[in-house]
Amino acid sequence: MIQLSIQNLTKRYKTGDGVSGINIDVGKGELVTLLGPSGCGKTTVLRSIGGFLEPDSGDILIEGKSVLKLPPEKRPTAMVFQGYNLWPHMNVYNNLAFGLKIRKKSKSEIDEAIRRVLDLVRLPGSEKKYPGQLSGGQQQRIAVARAFLLEPAVLLLDEPFSALDAKLRHEMREELRDIQASTGLTMVFVTHDQEEALSISDRIIVMNAGNIEQMATPQEIYDHPKTLFVAQFIGKMNFIQGKAEGSHVHVKQLRYANTEQLQGDVTVAVRPEDIAISKPDEGMRATIHQIMILGHYAEVSLETECGNLKAFLPRDSVKDMYPGQFVGITFSKVLTYKSA
Structure with missing residues (x-):
């Protein structure tokens, strides 16, 4: 069942920024993320939904039902902003109760709803605390709780975790996913952080310069970026110039299937984890420039005739490698795009 339908949405500013011809359907209970660089139009779409x-x-x-003629407060949406937007002079209870009082709910209904929502965001018993007594993560949870209390048909989240430190951001993502799973709420989430988008979304919509580049599951977008822009934007990637002729794509002496049926100059994209290192006489010749151990894996910088490449390898496999060593490299998987 479609909960939110955006049909041919266009909004242009005097600067020329904005969005054109945006079409998005969001299913009931789905968490969809709008992802892209600053100025790509993702917040324009979100703010248009919210009124x-x-x-x-x-x-x-x-x-x-069309909501275009309704002001923000009459729409069945609730928005969680980047800043927590809590009233500092009101305790948690009053911050949460405000919207419910406007809706003429009884005191017992309000008490029960607040108790339930504070359990949901794992802050039970914090009714009497003031925002200033809470950490950034706790304040953001209260902001999310306040939005939940309005029981929106669609919850809108505008970069809600960007002000938090990395560890807290990670925790809040897990928290949001848990809450979403237990409430079945439909959510539209805006972020420029690809890791965030990949970790929490049912579907990701990658935007660029006011248009949609790709709309797919996180797995699909990571494994099969549809355009060169998506390939550059999602995850780490090596880009190499190649040549497509007939049924093959050539990268120096390496040869791959021309699945995209391209001809002439192409850009070949290779994920660092898809580079395999072998003996110097196998594959393309390379020199190890640097080895960095990054937790459970190692990042190996390679100098090749195609330029500098980065490979991600299991930590144990690099213990006998050293800078200056000659090796051979092959690619287990390549993506090809028409050269820009």
């Missing part, structure tokens, strides 16, 4: 921006054209339907 904080008026589109130039197109329509936005929630549960089958």
Whole structure:
């Protein structure tokens, strides 16, 4: 069942920035992430859904009804911003109760709803605390709890964890995924952090310069980036110039199947984990420049006739390697794109 439908949405600013012809359907209970660099249009889409921006054209339907004419407070949406937006002079209870009082809920209903939502965000018993007495992560949880209390048909999250440190960000992502699984809420999440998008989304929508480049599952986007932009944006990648002729793509003496049926100059993309190191007379010749141990794996920098490449290898496999060593390299998997 489609919970949110964005149809042909266009919003352009005087600067020329904005979005054009955006079409997105979000299923009930789905967590969809809008991902892309600053200025790509992801926040424009989110704010248009929430009613904080008026589109130039197109329509936005929630549960089958157009919400374009409704102001933000009348829409069945709730927004969690980057800043926590909590009232510092009100304790947690009053911050959470505010929206429910406007909806004319009884005191017993409000008490029960707040108790339930504080359990959900793992902050039970914090009703009497003030925002200033909470850590950044706890404040963000309260902001998420407040949005939940409005029981939105669609929850909108605008880079909600970007102000938190790496460890907390990681915890909050897990927390959000748990909450989403237990509530079945439909969420649209905006981030420029690809790791965040890959870790929490059911589907990712990669945006660039106001357009959608690819819309797919995290696995699909990582394994099969549809465009050169997505390949450059998602995960680490090596880019090498190659030549496509007939049924093969040639990278120096290496040869791969021309699955994309391209001809002429191509850009070959190789993930660092898809580079295998062998004896100097096997594959393409390379010189080890540097070896860095990064936890359970090693990053090996290689100098080749195609330029500098990076390989990720199991930590145990590099113990006999050293800078200056001659090796051979092959690629277990390549992606090819028309050269820009």
